[in-house]
């Protein structure tokens with residue numbers, strides 16, 4: 001089953017299947033999502049879910065606190081859509097992450 005996912009900060013939407021995590025479906029549009037690991041390790045795919053239902057795998061606590069998770073802040077690569085959704089990428093790009101400690 002496909003669901004429409006609106007990426008609010010890009011003002012673009014894309015149909016995503018519920019058997020693939022959001023990063024897998026959305027990354028076919030290269031300008032829509034940041035480049036990332038797709039396995040919960042890097043944190044660049046942090047999103048705020050504005051609306052819609054979803055299922056999620058266990059979040060990496062290095063990137064998503066319990067408080068964030070309960071406020072619908074999750075990793076897109078650990079999240080599967082169960083309805084149309086509106087999301088916003090709020091993670092820092094990798095290049096920014098690498099320069100923070102330098």
Ligand code: FES
Nearest residue numbers: 036037038043077
């Ligand atoms: S893409 Fe790396 S944590 Fe999601």
